Amino acid sequence: MLALRLARGTHPLVLLRRLLVAFASAGVGFLLLCALGYAAGHPDDSATATLRLLWCLVPLAAMVHLAVAVARTDPSTRPRPGLSAIGLGPGRLTAIAAASTAVSCTLGSALALLVYLHLRGDITGMPFDGAAAELLAADRPMPLPAALTLLAVPPVTASLAAALALRLRRPVPSADDPPEDGAPGGLPWGVALLAAGLAVEIYAGRSQGEAGVFAGWALTALGLAVAGPGLTHLSGRLLQSVRPGPIRLIAGRALMTESRRIGRPLGVVCAVGSGAFAAATLSVTIGPPAVLGAVLVVACTIGTLATAALEARHARTSTTTALLALGAPPATLRTAAALRAGALLLVLTPVTWAVAALAAMPLHS
Amino acid sequence: MVAPPDNDVLWARSLNCSLGGTPALSGVSIGIREGEILAVTGPRGSGKTTLLRCLSGQLTPDQGEVWFNSSPVHTMAPLQRERLRREKFGWIAPEPALVPELTAWENAALPLLLRGSSQQAAKTTAMEWLERLDIGMCARKRPHALLQAQRQRISLARALVSTPCVLYADEPTATLHRAEGAQFLRTLTTAARSHRITVLLATSDPEIATLADRAVALLDGRRVNSTGGGANGAEGVTACSLSV
Known part of the structure; x- marks a missing residue:
């Protein structure tokens, strides 16, 4: 709840960055569902279906990279002396950052599912109904557990990566901290x-x-x-x-x-x-x-x-x-x-x- | 507009300034003579920093006038005020506020480099000042590798290196221990007297104010009274002039 409450008061630019994460997550979710659709449509060609699924790892990695960068720059989860003094230290803030990442990615996954069902022709009443019915194997029933598992992948990986990347942040960054000197190796x-x-x-x-x-x-x-x-x-x-x-x-x-x-x-x-x-x-x-x-x-x-x-x-x-x-x-x-x-x-x-x-x-x- | 008295290098009349709606200064008038060390005293929150920022052109007052050497600071364009700060003023903050990625001598030489002097000349002058302030051995170190007292001395060297007309020192010893603070102030005052630099020293410590020629007290953004400092005005100036 605190993650949502903090998100409500943030700067529009920060919200825009989170929206970008949500859209990226939607794109990755849609690609995963496309791979699932291909696998459902071609049960005898599992090698190609696996290859398609593996290709989805590249956009997934890019999306997770973006989500971690956005979580790192989020001002509402940056360790602050005032919040640290009332017990909301780096540990709790990391949890909040992971939660807000999960929220935006889940939003993206839901969007991906909607668009997928719409393009398959399962949801009607808008333009492009079933426009990609053939590509997404609309003639076969969609395996719902598989779809939900795949859609859970972007939020889970992104929030885990954000939590891992942010867990070592210092409570109060100050000007006296030694900068990371020397050439990176x-x-x-x-x-x-x-x-x-x-x-x-x-x-x-x-x-x-x-x-x-x-x-x-x-x-x-x-x-x-x-x-x-x-x-x-x-x-x-x-x-x-x-x-x-x-x-x-x-x-x-x-x-x-x-x-x-x-x-x-x-x-x-x-x-x-x-x-x-x-x-x-x-x-x-x-x-x-x-x-x-x-x-x-x-x-x-x-x-x-x-x-x-x-x-x-x-x-x-x-x-x-x-x-x-x-x-x-x-x-x-x-x-x-x-x-x-x-x-x-x-x-x-x-x-x-x-x-x-x-x-x-x-x-x- | 009334022209300022000739012997005042810096002069302000009925300054009113509010920070984000909170009144910080109300009706403060002040005149600073050339070469004098003026202490601005008062507890925290009495408007010392705001007064110094107004006088140095970092803040524009809501009402009132600021004159420096017969030129109006309050009507200057931002670029002109920057130029004035760069060419004529020096500033020491409570925190050293050094640039972390530059070494000590580069930090000290920065005002000269910003004025456009050559790198070699700036380095020579900066190194001379660092030697005079007993931190010549730290010249090639980054600020994070130094002690707070050393950093604050680099900040003093940075303020003095361009021999400014007016040096603003805003609680320069607030983050130092007493012995280091006393030495810092001794160095500051002797350097100012030998180079005839006008100094505005904001401090909440009445003991520090006794080092100045004159003291002006602020309370809740108003001047309360002004008293003579420890040194006897202009007579003491030459006597104290050591080579720093």
């Missing part, structure tokens, strides 16, 4: 994964092993995602090197400090970009569920990145206040922010493009 692992992925792809491509080529490509995408924080730190370090003025100094150091927070979602966006590049070079024709899945993945990763950027901005509030008290013009701070974005684009775009092009090469054969 992901860069060597990312490069190693990239190299291993490319090698696997080339070897598998010679012996015409399709699964091997795909596994290699997936390794390169994973490598990009793992290398994200390291690359972000590197661009910050480059930005503030060689006699920096105040703008470059502030921008570069901020990027180095925020490399963990921003770098992970940025790495995932790079991996998705690499996937889009591979799909564009292969020019595969995909059905409507796959289009929905691709749109979901792209929207979720970009939403996660935007949420992480917002979180980083909130974390820098005290710094911004200190700089403004010194008389730093707001234009300087805006230029620094633009410079950060520019440096990230300048470093990450060529890297992603090169990796994507290299990784897409063996896919042709």
